[in-house]
Amino acid sequence: MLSGGRELEVWGDPIDHSLSPRLHAAAYRELGLDWSYGRRRVSEASFSGEFAALGGTLRGLSLTMPLKALAFEAAVTRNRHGELSGAVNTLLLTEGGPHGFNTDVAGIAADIADQGVPHAERARIVGSGATATSALLALEILGVDEVEVAARRPEAAQALVELGRRLGVRVHTVGLDGHDGRPVALTIATLPGGVDLSPSVADALAADGGLLYDVVYGHWPTALAQAWQCRGARAVPGIGMLVQQALRQVRVFLTGSDEEPLPAEATVLASMHAAVTEA
Template sequence: MTNERYPVVPEGFNDSEPPRGIGSQRLAVLGDPVGHSRSPQLQLAAYRALGRRWEYSRWRIPAGQLAAALDARSQGWRGFSVTAPLKAEALAFASEVSADARRSGAVNTLVFDSLEPGAPARGENTDIPGIVRAFGERGLERIEGVAHVLGAGETAASVAIAAQRLGASRIEVYARRPERAEALAERLGDGVTGRTLADWVLGDDTAFVGDTVPGGYVLANDIGPVPAGAALLSAAYHPWPTPLAERWQDASAPVVTGLDMLLHQAVLQVRLFGGDTIDEPLPNEAEVVEAMRAALS
């Protein structure tokens, strides 16, 4: 049922700026493609729980066009969630960025200083602390061993930094193009190496695997058995389970899903969109999180 006090985003998405509805403040997820995004359900559930009369929609912006689109935006935008392929462009667009955003090379959250069209934006990467929160919810407070990150894009950078924060002793980045893995490893610094994805196998010391391959890594060779206690983060969540998630489930090993990551990074976005810091909890945050979780089911 549609409640006029809490605008509900229609299905589908807009190729141009979404029209203004009845909400007092406007938010959207930006990307290409973006029609599949679950962010509107998540965010609107949070604002209903908080009693905020805000709008949240989808806005398709092709690669290379983020700055032009946002510079021409109309009145009322509070901020944006940013997904592929625009996270590096969002980093360049923001007037001020956090240390996490700069180190990862990715901004997934833009927050404007005011609702005026020319207001400057602050850029943040909530994926990194969102991953740490998702692990903590599963009782996984530490990574005791080596972390393998599959992929070398912006999500892979966030996963690698989160793995460092969780205590991984070493991080190995695997990509189809080894030069991309090596470039990411060089940017992240000591204790990170880049390798080719075709050579990836599990080792006895593997404590964590972060699968950021779009759609999930497809098992093309024998990667060996899942080490006891090794955790998997599968960034993809549709279709589910991914091939690696199925392997981990068969081994009764811990799995953190892409929806876990999506939920917890979105909670941090809601904090930021409301004018709080990333570390300042929402009013009745536990209830807000459960409303957002229910919106994903």
């Protein structure tokens, strides 16, 4: 049973930079809901205490890093992408316990589809961290058959190879400067915004990388985006992913499902986009 509460929060550490309150406020305003959405600084160490102290007023939580694995453990149920990734970014608080959802995966896939990328048999992921897992799951949604993972330490990406086997997607790993040179239609970059790549590595990735979809949106353009732009190729920041995953969180908080569309969803989505793109 869904909570009747009207209060929501986003937790993380750091949290002051989060755009989630603006996104959610825009959505609930468009939906005519008098709901509040706040932010709270919660670290890995303080998560269990903060979570245990919750009363019955909160309807749900959004979780940012480094709390997604802890939220996974706290959930009594999880959606498919939560189970496959080992991470949830959304908790719906109900009388039966917290239900976990990973909306990042569908958010990435939806925004890439909005970029008009044609069907890509091969794609590349740059990086091997937690976001790379969501990227691989998004590529499965998009029907990609083969994925090259370019990482500083290819051995650290073996979990992605194993996940690929479970998904029926061929995954192989290479060093950042060792990709096989075969062109791809799409590159998803999952490196943190401050990562410094050598110009030669960035240029080599750009030479045959198709569209660059960089999940970073706060440090734009990244070194990779600049390499793409120098070649006259298209590079897209991840702000649309942020909006799309938040839209699915709103679905969860309103309907209990991340797949059930909202009333007048196109209008809600437009308002959310405007909330983070207009000055």
